[in-house]
Amino acid sequence: MTTMLHLVNKSPGERNSLDSCxxxxxxxxxxxxxxxxxxxxxxxxxxxxxxxxCMGKLIFYVLGPDxxxxxxxxxxxxxxxxxxxxxxxxxxVVEHDTAQSWL
Amino acid sequence: MTTMLHLVNKSPGERNSLDSCxxxxxxxxxxxxxxxxxxxxxxxxxxxxxxxxCMGKLIFYVLGPDxxxxxxxxxxxxxxxxxxxxxxxxxxVVEHDTAQSWL
Amino acid sequence: xxxxxxxxxxxxxxxxxxxxxxxYGTIYALENLEVxxxxxxxxxxxxxxxxxxxxxQLKKNQHTAAIGMKxxxxxxRALDDYDVEKIYVEQESLQSRGLSAEDLIIPVEVVAAxxxxxxxxxxxxxxxx
Amino acid sequence: xxxxxxxxxxxxxxxxxxxxxxxYGTIYALENLEVxxxxxxxxxxxxxxxxxxxxxQLKKNQHTAAIGMKxxxxxxRALDDYDVEKIYVEQESLQSRGLSAEDLIIPVEVVAAxxxxxxxxxxxxxxxx
Amino acid sequence: xxxxxxxxxxxxxxxxxxxxxxxxxxxxAKGHEVARVFFYNDGVFNSNKLSExxxxxRNLVQLWSQLAQENGIDxxxxxxxxxxxxxxxxxxxxxxxxxxxxxxxxxxxxNDRLVVFGD
Amino acid sequence: xxxxxxxxxxxxxxxxxxxxxxxxxxxxAKGHEVARVFFYNDGVFNSNKLSExxxxxRNLVQLWSQLAQENGIDxxxxxxxxxxxxxxxxxxxxxxxxxxxxxxxxxxxxNDRLVVFGD
Numbered sequence: 001m002t003t004m005l006h007l008v009n010k011s012p013g014e015r016n017s018l019d020s021c022x023x024x025x026x027x028x029x030x031x032x033x034x035x036x037x038x039x040x041x042x043x044x045x046x047x048x049x050x051x052x053x054c055m056g057k058l059i060f061y062v063l064g065p066d067x068x069x070x071x072x073x074x075x076x077x078x079x080x081x082x083x084x085x086x087x088x089x090x091x092x093v094v095e096h097d098t099a100q101s102w103l
Numbered sequence: 104m105t106t107m108l109h110l111v112n113k114s115p116g117e118r119n120s121l122d123s124c125x126x127x128x129x130x131x132x133x134x135x136x137x138x139x140x141x142x143x144x145x146x147x148x149x150x151x152x153x154x155x156x157c158m159g160k161l162i163f164y165v166l167g168p169d170x171x172x173x174x175x176x177x178x179x180x181x182x183x184x185x186x187x188x189x190x191x192x193x194x195x196v197v198e199h200d201t202a203q204s205w206l
Numbered sequence: 207x208x209x210x211x212x213x214x215x216x217x218x219x220x221x222x223x224x225x226x227x228x229x230y231g232t233i234y235a236l237e238n239l240e241v242x243x244x245x246x247x248x249x250x251x252x253x254x255x256x257x258x259x260x261x262x263q264l265k266k267n268q269h270t271a272a273i274g275m276k277x278x279x280x281x282x283r284a285l286d287d288y289d290v291e292k293i294y295v296e297q298e299s300l301q302s303r304g305l306s307a308e309d310l311i312i313p314v315e316v317v318a319a320x321x322x323x324x325x326x327x328x329x330x331x332x333x334x335x
Numbered sequence: 336x337x338x339x340x341x342x343x344x345x346x347x348x349x350x351x352x353x354x355x356x357x358x359y360g361t362i363y364a365l366e367n368l369e370v371x372x373x374x375x376x377x378x379x380x381x382x383x384x385x386x387x388x389x390x391x392q393l394k395k396n397q398h399t400a401a402i403g404m405k406x407x408x409x410x411x412r413a414l415d416d417y418d419v420e421k422i423y424v425e426q427e428s429l430q431s432r433g434l435s436a437e438d439l440i441i442p443v444e445v446v447a448a449x450x451x452x453x454x455x456x457x458x459x460x461x462x463x464x
Numbered sequence: 465x466x467x468x469x470x471x472x473x474x475x476x477x478x479x480x481x482x483x484x485x486x487x488x489x490x491x492x493a494k495g496h497e498v499a500r501v502f503f504y505n506d507g508v509f510n511s512n513k514l515s516e517x518x519x520x521x522r523n524l525v526q527l528w529s530q531l532a533q534e535n536g537i538d539x540x541x542x543x544x545x546x547x548x549x550x551x552x553x554x555x556x557x558x559x560x561x562x563x564x565x566x567x568x569x570x571x572x573x574x575n576d577r578l579v580v581f582g583d
Numbered sequence: 584x585x586x587x588x589x590x591x592x593x594x595x596x597x598x599x600x601x602x603x604x605x606x607x608x609x610x611x612a613k614g615h616e617v618a619r620v621f622f623y624n625d626g627v628f629n630s631n632k633l634s635e636x637x638x639x640x641r642n643l644v645q646l647w648s649q650l651a652q653e654n655g656i657d658x659x660x661x662x663x664x665x666x667x668x669x670x671x672x673x674x675x676x677x678x679x680x681x682x683x684x685x686x687x688x689x690x691x692x693x694n695d696r697l698v699v700f701g702d
Contacts, residue, residue, distance in 0.1 A: 126298075547635045
């Protein structure tokens with residue numbers, strides 16, 4: 001068994017990528033939200049429910065540079081999501097055996 | 104008041120374009136499903152419910168060439184959806200004052 | 207449209223520019239804004255709509271240095287200088303994203319879907335990207 | 336992976352090619368298939384997965400003459416000639432689209448999400464487009 | 465009736481240009497006029513004459529060019545979108561011209577309909 | 584650790600190439616090796632040397648080229664994807680080379696990780 005890092009770069013308000021990732025990611029996997037995927041980290045958006053429901057099962061990360069670019073520094077993010085920079089993104093890829101992009 | 108033709112070219116299984124179109128199209132408007140939008144015309148898909156709910160309010164068309172390309176000639180389409188070819192597409196644009204593409 | 211314009215030699219059409227995509231993830235937000243700024247120079251009736259993820263384009267406080275892309279959010283402020291005054295944001299899109307008008311970089315008219323539906327139905331030309 | 340391969344000089348990795356997009360609307364289905372056909376020539380453990388709108392790629396009876404695009408659906412039949420035998424289709428994706436294995440152009444292994452989850456978790460390299 | 469068309473995507477990755485082309489062809493067949501096609505966003509790639517599809521595939525760069533020359537269609541490539549994407553006169557297919565975004569607005573003003581094809 | 588990277592989109596329309604570039608830069612800064620970046624689908628446009636972004640915008644064609652030359656990264660453009668999109672030697676930026684899809688599979692075999700950036 002390998003350990004997996006799932007990458008989601010699409011907004012849950014536009015596409016189904018996050019839903020599919022959450023349905024098919026194995027318990028214990030990591031999920032990194034990047035690019036437009038970072039909108040899924042917003043605590044007060046209706047999409048928060050799906051992510052919250054998986055909090056015990058998956059470990060969530062969000063790419064800080066994409067959060068700042070989109071003006072979300074002043075918006076509450078979901079508790080339990082870890083913010084990383086590009087270096088942290090690299091570390092996550094190193095720490096997991098496989099990276100799967102939900103394109 | 105103008106009459107509107109709404110164009111939806113994305114699959115309801117991937118994006119929210121159809122939902123937004125159905126929410127914002129005025130009663131009496133026409134909706135043409137084309138490209139990957141034609142999957143919304145499949146009678147047995149779960150997306151059928153949203154289209155069926157708007158059948159009284161909107162007039163639905165689907166682009167036949169895109170239906171055939173995707174192998175849907177042998178699949179039941181929703182009752183009340185009119186199949187047109189590219190010529191019929193042109194006629195729809197002519198018959199309505201404005202065309203709005205849900206990109 | 208004013209009465210004298212109806213009688214003038216030039217047709218005035220109602221143009222609506224529709225934004226449904228988030229900024230930075232794709233270029234559509236930026237390139238659609240470039241169209242609107244050009245369009246403002248023509249004597250037409252221009253309105254701009256932000257709905258679905260398009261509302262994110264107007265989020266205050268964008269800082270793009272760390273992603274290396276140009277921050278174009280301040281350019282929306284130029285819409286006012288260009289006399290583009292009909293700027294609509296769909297209320298339902300804002301709400302479902304946990305945002306309100308105070309989160310936006312420019313003053314806008316927040317309209318419910320029921321009202322936006324009527325506004326859209328009055329347009330002559332709709333340009334989306 | 337067979338025991339003697341573990342000891343060989345060449346590493347055998349588990350490669351999974353994931354298809355989540357419909358054909359013709361975008362080129363990703365076609366270009367991803369081109370990758371798989373090349374990948375088959377390398378001695379790796381190859382599997383191909385179709386889920387979400389990707390299941391539409393395998394729909395029987397595609398006729399593209401009227402849209403003027405090349406019908407590449409028959410090329411999926413070549414996967415068998417290239418010894419690509421692990422072809423998975425997610426059951427939930429098929430069902431929600433009102434389709435079944437009989438609608439598909441090639442024989443596949445229809446797997447429930449619960450099983451696909453395990454298969455995905457065993458891959459070394461995942462290529463999606 | 466006079467049509468303007470806006471194409472926002474290139475000739476391969478999305479079907480937008482295919483659909484726009486089939487639409488234009490059908491409009492002309494019905495006796496309408498397609499006055500202008502404006503290429504914006506990745507649509508500017510429709511004018512790249514270096515494009516070389518496989519021999520059994522359609523070649524939209526040539527198809528647009530031919531349709532335009534036979535029917536007097538004005539094919540306009542947005543200069544700003546083209547510059548950043550590396551589309552310049554030296555790779556421009558015959559029948560296309562590079563110009564400003566004002567040509568898109570004009571296409572909306574001067575034609576009876578503007579139809580948008582994109583992603 | 585040795586990384587392979589796959590970029591499926593061009594340098595402007597989607598953020599994919601930006602993200603891939605920032606990732607590569609960060610990996611190198613941490614002492615890892617980026618052995619190969621493979622450009623597929625619209626990703627082939629990242630190699631177009633005619634690309635001329637506005638002066639206050641980033642130029643990913645040059646950024647990739649510089650990063651590769653400074654760090655010995657093999658930048659490979661897929662020949663099949665490039666041909667249909669009109670990317671040929673005559674417009675190819677220094678530091679990129681055109682080759683077959685086998686180079687992508689090899690990048691998956693020979694590197695410790697393959698990371699995919701796309702739409």
